[in-house]
Amino acid sequence: MTTPAEAAIRAEIARRGSIPFADFMSMALGHAEGGYYTAAAARTTRGGDFLTAPELHPVFGAALSRQLAEAWERLGRPAPFTLLEYGAGAGTLALAILAGLRDDGSRLADALAYAPVELNRHRLAELGARAAAAGLAVVDPAGADAAPIVGMILANEYLDALPVHLLEVRGGRPLEVRVTVGPDGALAETLDEPSDPTVRDRLERLAREGITLVEGQRLEVRPAVEAWAREVGRRLAAGLVLVLDYGAPAADLYGSRRRAGTLMTYRGHAAEGDAEAPYRDVGERDITAHVDITALGAALAGAGLDLLGETSQAELLVGCGLEELVQRRQAVLARASDALELRSAVMRLLDPRPLGGFRAVLAGRGIAAEPPLRGLSYRMPGTRSR
């Protein structure tokens, strides 16, 4: 059965001829009718397709609240202090941050304003009701009075959802994967020269970074991150930027370990990464790829922000006091099941393979970098400082 998103994509192909994979991904995820991220169904929960750290347990947000509180102190306790969150979902992370601030008795709880950027109107409606119930002031991030903020810009599992251009090395050159309708009527891939100058630019920079691509290798590049970094650069008057996502430095991402690239799809907690997966039940499954941390750092610096550091999510959480937060919570949890849930969440948050291995990138403007921020203050034994 053709899904509404696939029907829209087929109409686009009929109009334009083949389309870059990035346009296919953008429509599959974000199309107004039937896009994966525009639908009413909740995607990031236990009942959905995958579970994000904020949805796993509020202790994640409580730990991040410590990083916000430190930034607020370093900036001289401004009011309002705005949390601008990209891919805010139903506001679960912001509400856990607010609860964390209140538990710590931080005065920032009273100065906090929340500016959520979210594509999904169903999630935004939920967010509005939940924020009102919690007493969290919500401001429109795109409103006419949307002056640059003083505060923190946060993006948890947001950048991996931005569209990627997919490339395959043929005859020694990276060619771009385009999506078309094959002779049998099914969606199919064709290869052509990269059309977009920003893609060619990233490929040239990869060569300058000393990265050699091999015949048959598949890779993804994501110029949308550069546009996002420029927007962040314009929107932040002073404060911090924190990006949390799965990703790797370019040398690792495009190196010999990942010759098939990192494109992955998720549906019903099942990950499928075969070449046909993106074209199955279009709009009903997530399509995602790792974030190029080298390109992200360069884009943030290019947008005029100071790069403060990069670490793993696990190290960031420990640096923010996760252990003490867990002990404090355990002491007051009455039910054994709640204690068990907390312990199992912490294990998943710290496990270097799934969530703990996520990368955390911190950048800022007008904020003292020394002494190191809490989130950058802890290194797992045996890891190098970056």
Ligand SMILES: C[S@@+](CC[C@H](N)C(=O)[O-])C[C@H]1O[C@@H](n2cnc3c(N)ncnc32)[C@H](O)[C@@H]1O
């Ligand atoms: C993987 S979910 C993460 C949600 C939340 N940050 C979390 O960690 O639970 C990605 C979120 O980004 C939103 N999103 C995706 N593309 C977007 C876009 N272009 N603009 C705004 N939101 C977008 C999705 O609707 C979804 O809520």
